[in-house]
Amino acid sequence: MGRVELRHLRAAVAVADHLHFGRAAAELGIAQPPLSQAVKALxxxxxxxLFxxxxxxxxxxxxxELFVADARDALAMVARAETRARSAGRGDIGELSVGMVGSTTLRLLPALLSAYRTRYPDVVVRFSExxxxxxxxxLRAHALDVGFVRPPLPSPAEAELVLLPVAREPLLVVLPAGHRLADRQRLHVRSLAGEPFVRFPRHLGAGLYDQITALCRHAGGFEPRVAQQAIQMQTIVGLVSAGCGISIVPGSVAALTGLGAVFAELMPAASPVELALAVPRHGVSPVAANFVAVARDVTNAPGQQ
Amino acid sequence: MGRVELRHLRAAVAVADHLHFGRAAAELGIAQPPLSQAVKALxxxxxxxLFxxxxxxxxxxxxxELFVADARDALAMVARAETRARSAGRGDIGELSVGMVGSTTLRLLPALLSAYRTRYPDVVVRFSExxxxxxxxxLRAHALDVGFVRPPLPSPAEAELVLLPVAREPLLVVLPAGHRLADRQRLHVRSLAGEPFVRFPRHLGAGLYDQITALCRHAGGFEPRVAQQAIQMQTIVGLVSAGCGISIVPGSVAALTGLGAVFAELMPAASPVELALAVPRHGVSPVAANFVAVARDVTNAPGQQ
DNA sequence: CGGTTGATTATGCTCTGGATGAGCAAGAAA
DNA sequence: TTTCTTGCTCATCCAGAGCATAATCAACCG
Incomplete structure (x- = not known):
């Protein structure tokens, strides 16, 4: 019981194309007798x-007639399977899940997304904040391919992920418009002592949290008092505007104007907060690898920092 | 350069189905190592x-994911090609061109067509009068698969065609309604001597033509005088109605009533005219063969003659 | 730390699939 | 006609593909 193989289909189609075993065999790169045998076996x-x-x-x-028509379709389908698999191998086609912390949205994302989609229009990109x-x-569960995160990462994660720094931003103070310090361009950390803080919960992002805490402790000499917690930048700025407290946020958040909050620079210039692209150390799909490459290009381009 | 073959697609799909090389190999009826090799080669x-x-x-x-999805489609198309070719081989699917002389339409065709279409609904039948x-x-040019004809056939045609008798009909005289003999139920051939005849042209169907000529000559003792020629039964009956002459036609033509013509039996009962199904002696498609079988069944059924 | 599961590597064998050459039928040319 | 050419098929032979068996190695499990 010899199953039908593609060689049989190719033989039938070639013979149908030429209506001549000799020429068909030449096209297939074999001699006539094997072609006759293949057709006969089919x-x-x-x-x-069939003939x-x-x-x-x-x-x-x-x-x-029927069989050759169907065979052509089948061969086309096989060719499609091959080319699509190869494309997927080159990362030209497929899907990509990108995670990002809230502030990424504001500055980096538009440029990056536009560059990536120009180069890889056939990849479906899904962003999650x-x-x-x-x-x-x-990332560990492979539910995300790459992610924009705030370093540093907890050490177990460091083992499985690679971090690529993509941006550094200064920290800014956010104050409600009517606050007593709201008219200052720059503020000393010490002047924030005793203020209620709206903060991002530590268990969801220790990097930025600890950096701010250390800043208050060492440059300000006080322990920030947590009045509210929120997990989205819009919410934090909104709570500040509503008078629930003040906050310290990455610079790109200053793009969130019009909410009734004002931003001020920090006086002993705090070390900037980092944004990094986290990528699994192993088993990165070509699609994700290409995205990383584009991200690197965009963030290294002159005029970006 | 080893081309992709269906065994590779089957291997990939099996592994994708089971996500387990051992079980996949079992399903394919081979051992694990060859399966590993096949997948790796692919x-x-x-x-x-791919995995x-x-x-x-x-x-x-x-x-x-992409490749296996496409491979499934490709395999399905191959399966479809196989089953359709087999169906075509059994005559269950395809096209059929049937020719027929005019009078066939009237009696035989409805019963035959209905029987055939019930049994082979997926065959597209095209009739040509x-x-x-x-x-x-x-038939010789393969533009027709089978044909209902009036025997006998010219001897060169006999060599390439097989004739299956499917009906025998008596000959009837057709007269215009106002003719002097129009009130008779049966007429002697002799009484038609001198009448102008509307005839079917001999070069398009010598069998019936010669039979009628011989009848007039031997039983009537006269030579029929051709007043008009026509190649369709409706036209012949119409010309008779219009008074252009009389005619002798197969019995089934009597179904063409309402044209102002009357039919009468012939007195020295003429040997009935035959209707036969002509089929090429060689290279008959299964579809045509099935049609012949149904035609044989229908014409041999009790109540038919 | 063995035991088990399960994929890969290594090796040998079988049988398929292709090449080569003979056979043969049908049209073309002489 | 006879002969030549074309072109599919049959027969034989050989290389390599593809499968099996056995060995190897890695990870989970008790």
Whole structure:
């Protein structure tokens, strides 16, 4: 019971194309006898003769017409499977899940997305705004391909992920418009002592949290008092505007104007907060690898920092 | 350069189905090692790894997802090609061109067509009303698969065609309604001497023509005088109605009432005229063969003659 | 730390699939 | 006609593909 193989389909199609075993065999790069045998084997397997051939002429039977038409479709489908798999291998096609902390949206994303989509229009990109800790979980679970996170990462995560720094931003103070310090361009950390803080919960992103705490402690000499917690930058700025407290946020958040909050620089210039692209150390799909490459290009371009 | 073959597609699909090389190999009826090799060869050919496999688990890569989905489609198309070719081989599917002399339409066709279409609903049947001589040409040119003709056939045609008698009908005289003999139920051939005849042209169907001529000559003792020629039964009866002459036609033509013509039996009962199904002696498609079988069944059924 | 599961590597064998050459039928040319 | 050419098929032979068996190695499990 010899199964039908693609060589049989290719043989039938070639013979149908040329209506001539010799030329068909030449096209296939084999001699006539094997081609005759292949066609005959196919016909025996199908129980139908596909070609009427006297010693002089070759003609398709009705069954042959049907079969060859179907065979062409099948061969096209196989070719499609091959090319699409190769494309996927090159990262030209596929899907990509990108995670990002809230502030990424504001500055970096538009430029990056536009560059990537220009270069890889056939990749479906899905963005999710998630805190760093959640992204680490999902990267580990392969629910996310890459993620924009705030370093540093907890050490177990460092083992599985590679971090590529993509941006550094200064920290800014956010105050409600009517606050007593709201008219200052720059503020000393010490002047924030005693203020109620709106903060991002530590368990979802220790990097930025600890950096701010250390800043208050060492440059300000006080322990920040947490009045409210929120996990989205819009919410934090909104709570500040509503008078629930003040906050310290990455510089890109200053793009969130019009909410009734004002931003001021920090006086002993705090070390800038980092944004990094986290990528699994192993098993990165070509699609994700290409995205990383584009991200690197965009962030290294002159005029970006 | 090993081309992709269906065995590779079957292997990839089986592994994707089970996510387990052992079970996949069992399903394919081979051992694990060859399956591993087949998958690896495929991956090498495509330049992409389709499966992520540590020694414990097997998982599809994104490229694998795409490829396996396409491979399923391709395999389905091959299966479709096979089944349709087999169907065509059994005559269950395809096209059929049937020729017929005019009078066939009236009696035989409805019963035959209904029986055939019930049994073979997926065959597209095309009927053409053609004189015997034209049918012979087209049968020879394979423009017609089978044809209902009036025997006998010219001897060169006999060599290539097989004739199956399917009906015998008596000959009837057709007269215009106002004719002097129009009130008779049966007429002696002799009484038609001198009448102008509307005839079917001999070169398009010698069988019936010669039979009528011989009848007039031997039983009537006269030579029929041709006043008009026509190649369709409706036209012949119409010309008779219009007073252009009389005619002798197969019995089934009597179904053409309402044209102002009357029919009468012939007195020295003429040997009935035959209707036969002509089929090429060689290279008959299964579809045509099935039609012949149904035709034989229908015409041999009790109540038919 | 063995035991088990399960994929890969290594090796040998079988049988398929292709090449080569002979056979043969049908049209073309002489 | 006879002969030549064309072109599919049959027969034989050989290389390599593809499968099996056995060995190897890695990870989970008790």
């Amino acid at each position: 016909e025996r397997e199908l129980g139908v003769s 009427d051939r006297d010693t002089r002429h070759v003609r398709l039977t009705p069954a042959g 998630l805190p760093t800790a959640t992204q680490i979980e999902r | 991956e090498r050919e495509l330049g992409v790894s 992520d496999r540590d020694t414990r688990h097997v998982r599809l890569t994104p490229a694998g 053609l004189p015997t001589a034209t049918q012979i040409e087209r």
